[in-house]
Amino acid sequence: MLKNRFFATLFVFMLLFLAACGNTETKQESTPEKKVEPKEEPTELILATTTSTQDSGLLDVLLPIFEEENNVKVKTIAVGTGQALEMGTKGEADVLLVHAPKSEEELVTSGDAVNRKRVMYNDFILVGPKDNPADVSGDDILAAFKTISEGKANFVTRGDDSGTHKKELGIWTAVNIEPTGDTYISTGQGMGASLQIANEKNGYILTDRATWLAQEKNLTSLQIAVEGGKDLMNIYHVMQVNPEKHEMVNSNDAEKFVEFMVSSETQDVIESFGKDEYGQSLFFKYTE
């Protein structure tokens, strides 16, 4: 029966892979069990956070500590702050770590988020082309936005409802300008990708300092234009999704996570993060 040989081979091929799949699954399950023999199966906690905390590498340092201490598996979903907050209002996440204070307050008012605590800050900076076509500098971000808008220099915006985007829109509102036209480039992408676009398009862009420092080496035609003003503070809060309003929320571990983020040991880790690589802190202690 030669005619069936090909399909027999294919069948065996697939079975082999199925078997292989099965094997590793058991292997993977058994390895962590061996490591943490006395402990129970870890619980899962969904953390919705912003791309900046993941892209900067901060979470890679913090989460293993928390997971180890509490026998929890943290599932990080790194999205824009807008989406992270939306996950909160839908009850799709257990805990949020975000940086858009005004929108966060709405969640607390609506009862979707509880136990909101201030964790840390870093600052926003305005970066722009090295030849500085709009000639902006210093620490006055409002004046800089005005000048850029008048001078028709390119301005790149995240346009993705993220914390940084909300911050930028707030500044435009403060100077009473509605940015439009060809020079206002909306990317709809994350911070890193938007910085790349600003780099290529010779545009100014508002960014958080952590992402800028992490990516500076790839952004050869950009430099810091405006920094240090009091309007440029970037504050992060952590909060639990309200278990009374949403089913299936893991409030037990979420509460532990909030406690963990504001504990003094964690705060020290946050402030020392990045010092080795960049010679300065990327995030600063800022609890209430």
Place this chain on the structure above:
Amino acid sequence: MELIFDGLKKAIEMILTGDREILEITWLTLRVCFMAIIISSIIGLPLGMLLGLTRFKGRKIILVLINIGMGLPPVVAGLWITMLLWRSGPLGHLQLLYSPTAIVMAQVLVSLPIVTGLTSSAFQQINEKMLLQIKALGATNIQTIALLLKQTKIPIVAAIMAGFGRVIAEVGAAMMVGGNIQGDTRILTTSIVMEVSKGNFDVALAISFILLTVALLITAALTLLQQRKRVS
């Protein structure tokens, strides 16, 4: 140019030093993709065969739907699966969102129409006179199917390869339903997206070389299987 060499160097380095994380990501990618294409084939091959060989009312409408499905954008598939699996969604109690199973579901959704559609085209090509002849020679149903499978081997493997190409290249849906969680749902394509957004182009390139190598090896194996001469 320099970046490409850096990426290639890094890829070789990662493989030679057995970088644990990248090996796990690659293995997960393989598991997820194979699971998806196996499920798609198990459903799609018989379904395509049925649609290709039989004639019934409504068959054309089904074919139109399948052909539209072939072009279903992965992000749309991802969005549907996400809404289905939300805690507040109809399948929320299963807690499958942000798990490899969710990725497999999305990948089946985008590859099933391809496998089904191409298989049905293959069977539609079969000459009706041949079908009559087989029947006239007194073949049983099983014998008939076996004979037809032998006839359509090349396009069927092509259907599986096309489906596989779709799932291994897919990123939008995997990002949405998987969440790119480290050590859990991070696959090769989603890690490329992440490394690019981090600005680590060398790492992204290195991972892309690994992805291409994996795809090349599997497609080559399937092609050899497809092109093998019958021994008779």
